[in-house]
Structures are given as structure tokens and as C-alpha cells.
Amino acid sequence: MVKDKKKHSEEKIENVDTEETTSAETVSEKSLDEKELNKIKEEREASKEEEYKNKIDELNDKLMRQMAEFDNFRKRTEKEKSQMYDLGAKGIVEKILPIIDNFERGLGSLSEEEREGAFAKGIDKVYKQLMQCLADVGVTPIEAVGKEFNPEIHNAVMHGEDENLGENTVAEEMQKGYMYKESVVRPSMVKVVN
Template identity: 70%
Template sequence: MSKEDMVKEAVEEAKAKAAKEAEEALKNAEDAKEQTEDADEAKETLEESAEEAEEETTEDAAEEVEAAEDVKSGKEKKLFGRKNKKDKKDEKIEELTDRLTRQMAEFDNFRKRTEKEKSQMYEVGAKDIIEKILPVVDNFERGLAAVPEEDQSNPFAEGMEKIYKQLMTTLEEIGVKPIEAVGNEFNPDFHNAVMHIEDEAFGENIVAEEFQKGYTYRDSVVRHSMVKVAN
């Protein structure tokens, strides 16, 4: 190889090495630029996140203060300004509690209605029995009234008198009372007028005589008094 060729080859090698080094330097510069841009973007992202976090913290703190003030003043407000979403279990518990409350109210109404109906049925049955007993009372009174005065000390008559008084006491204890009639003003709620007379000895619309005694049971009329009304 001639000297000229050797020089030419050395120049080519130097050019190739320089071109390679320049290419690597350019690539490194581009990589550094990309890294710098990535770092800038990351920095901007971090700054934005920090600003948002600061704003949210400030808003949350303000909402907490507002909620605390509302609670202090007696107002109902959601803490931190957020709506408390009810859990499905809580909603189910509230639904079952409401259903149970309504069923208990319905049962209480049913119980009261049943007790009232039982009481009414008892009163109807009691009045029916009393109506059957009253003719016996009437017969006792007629029989005792027919006993001559000289025979009233007779042991039999005294025994009947005691039985009559015991019967009347028992009826009074269960709420049966005779209706007052003679001398009182006629009242169609208690008296049944079967005769009218004109008599100056009585006032207007006054019961002059009682033909059959009337009775009430717990303030309810079992039998009206059959009466004669004056004027």
C-alpha cells in the first residue's frame, strides 16, 4: 500500500469515527431533552395535584366548620358537605322496622276492637239474662204485696222477703238499677206512657203512677217503666 492510500484510509476512518461520535452525541442530546420534558411534565403534574389537594383540603375544612356550626345551631346538615348514602342493610332494617310498627299498630287496633266487641257481646248476653230474671222479680213483688199485714211475720213470708232482698242486692251489684218514675218528669228514654190523666194534683207531664217497674243495666235501659202520665 502506498503512502497516499494509507493517508486516505486514515482520513476515512477519522471521518467515520467522527460521524459515529456525532450521531451518539445527538442521540444523547435528544434523550436528555426527552428526559427534561418528562421531568417538566411530572413537575407540572405534581404541582397541579398539590394545588387540587390543597383546594380539596381547604374546601373540606370549610365544610367541616360549616357543618359544626350548623350542628351547634341545631340544624341538620351532612358532615363534610357530603350526602350520607344509606347502606342497603340500614334501608332493609328501616323497612322492616316500619313494617313491624305498622303491624303492631294494626294488632293494637284489632285487640281494642275485639275487646270492645267482646264487651258488647257480654252486655247483650247479660241484658238477655236480666230480661228473663225481671219477671221473677215482678212475681216476688206481687206475691209479697199480696201478703196480709198480720201474716208478714210468718216465717215463710219472712223467708220470701229475704230471698227477694238478696236477689235485688245481687242485681244491683252487677249494675242493675230500678228506674225512678212516680213524681218525676216523663222521659221517653226511660218511661213508656200507657195512660194519660188530667189531675191538678200533679204538675205538667209528671208520672202519676207506675204499672210496671223499669230497669237499667250499666246506664242502658233493659226495660222501660210502664207509667201513667198526668196533664
């Protein structure tokens, strides 16, 4: 009986040892599973953070591109508006030039006696005022006589010989040319000698 009790208690001890081992393994497995789960969660969070960071970078890039595109659009619009203004102003100047030509012809045809009259002085003042207005907006006459012929601003309608003047020099101006800022509104009609 003592042997049986001893045997029975040894069996109990083995069972308890086996249970403890199983329970220790379960605890160990649980802790491994929790560690792995935590690791997986951290990896997922890092992956999501990386994804969010990439998305933010992508959106920032899109925003910067849109801002640059808008800035280019604004500059292009300003330039087009300026060009349209210049084109309109140039068109008006072209229409005024024949009037200026008529003023100059009229004043040029007056004798010295007629130039002293009140009417001629009034016309001369109106002509000077008109020329000042044009100068204020950027319209200037092209210098021609005595200058070297430049096909961009001069239109040669006559050719002659003059030994006193150098080669390819403008000797006479038939019709005055004008520039609006940097562009030619009307080239000067000139006689060129060489």
C-alpha cells in the same frame, strides 16, 4: 465523530425526557384514575348507606304501623268482649225480671197478718237477696213516680189529668222498669199526667 456522539447523546436525552414525560403522564393518569375510582366507590357506598337508611326507615314505619294496628285490634277485641258480656248479662236479667215481678205481686197481695208468718218472711228475704244480687251486678230499678216523663226510660200506657202534679209527670207505675249499668233493660210502664 464528536459531533455524532453529541448528536447521539442529545437524542438519548430527548428519548429519556420523552419516556419520563410519558411515564409521568401515566403516573398522573393512574393517580387520577385512582382518585376517580375512590370517588366513585365513596359515592356508591354513600348511595348504599342512603339506600339502607331508607330501607330501615321503611321497615321502622311498617313496624310502627303494625304495632298500632295490633293495639287497635286488641282494644276493639276487648270492647267487643265487654259488649258481648253486657249483652249476655242483659239477656239473663230480662229473663229474671218476670220472677221479680211475681215476687212483688205475691208479697203485695199478702195481708198484714200473713206478712208476719214465717213463710212470708222467708219469701221476703229471698226477694231482698235476689234484689241485692242484681244490684251488685249493676241492675237498678228505674225511678218513676213523681219524676218527669222520659220516653227513653218510661213507657206511657195511660194518660190522665191531675192538678196537684206538674205537666208531663209520672203519676203511677204499673210495671217497674230496670236498667243494667247505663242501658235500659225494661222501661217502666207508667201513667202520665199533665
